[in-house]
Amino acid sequence: MKALTFQGPRSVRLDEVAKPSLNGPDDALVRVTTGAICGSDLHLYHERVPIQPGAVLGHEFVGVVEEVGAHVSRVKPGDRVVACFFTYCGRCHYCRRGWFSQCEKKAVFGYGEHFGNLGGGQAEYCIAPSADQTLERIPDAVSDEQALFVGDILATGYFGAERAGIEAGDSVAVIGCGPVGLMAIMCARLLGAARILAVDMVPSRLEMAERLGAVAIDGRSVHSSEAVKAETGGHGVDRAIEAVGLTATIETAIHSVRRGGTVSVVGVPDTTSGEFPYMKLWWDDITYTGGVCNVPAYMRRLLDLIEAGRLDPAQIVSHRMKLEEGVRAYEMFDRREATKILLTP
Ligand SMILES: [Zn+2]
Ligand SMILES: [Zn+2]
Secondary structure, X not given: OEEEEEEEOOEEXXXXXXXXXXXXXXXXXXXXXXXXXOOOHHHHHOOOOOOOOOOEOOOEEEEEEEEEOOOOOOOOOOOEEEEOOEEOOOOOHXXXXXXXXXXXXXXXXXXXXXXXXXXXXXXXXXXXXXXXXHEEEOOOOOOHHHHHHHHOHHHHHHHHHHHOOOOOOOEEEXXXXXHHHHHHHHHHHHOOOOEEEEEEOOHHHHHHHHHOOOEEEEXXXXXXXXXXXXXXXXXXXXXXXXXXXXXXXXXXXXXXXEEEXXXXXXXXXXXXXXXXXXXXXXXXXXXXXEOOOOOHHHHHHHXXXXXXXXXXXXXXXXXXXXXXXXXXXXXXXXXOOXXXXXXXX
């Protein structure tokens, strides 16, 4: 089968690799109909996360079930499904408490040997382990393109907005308007935010944020947190969602909220430790939360919201390309020339 594989720093390749087959009774074989490139794929592309050359990339995909193992009962051949970006067992200490993203057997699709060594979805076929957990059936009224988002970035945007504690009438700042930030804007609106301020430095992303109903703040021309404060009577927003992961953007989020506000970080931190404004958080009664999205807890309800017409994540798709164009797609996405790229085999 055709697949995009990692080759080295800033190097991916369209390869012909063996079609994967079921490894156990809990697996399903999925024929991928649409995959996507995610911002976190760039961590691999830039070797910030190690992955072995030749590994098949991609953790955002939808497809049709082609074959299932003997223990799989929730999906069957012919079902259209979306995959959670990671697999989880459903039985361990954390899964039994509903915190699937901390599963003791968690593995991430297309993310290398440190994350379970699973094949990825930027390919014609992919094996979904623990298929009853990992895969969710797609309602007829929801397109493949829409469904693809619930397995990672829409869930992450919703998780960020929910953990920010957004209530009707709140003002919200979204720091970073890449795909996850744009999802967070949609979800903040859904949860009742009255005003959403969108901070970024890429014009196309700010334009999309405005189209989604946010007020754009261009960090190239203003001091971001001061601009947020100026827009909120000098106080700062009720809630800030950070969707980048840089120390500087996390600080912008902290300095953008009012006293007693909430900062919710979903951006993958680019550093393991560093200075942190402990005193400000304490003195200003700021609630700080962050973490890996517990995706499976949200997939079903997000599909229902899309089906009901309350969310349309596919509107951020900027490029639809063939898997064969994957090398160019990675280059474009890396240069921020594309907001969201879908790849079809
Ligand atoms: Zn992702
Ligand atoms: Zn588990």
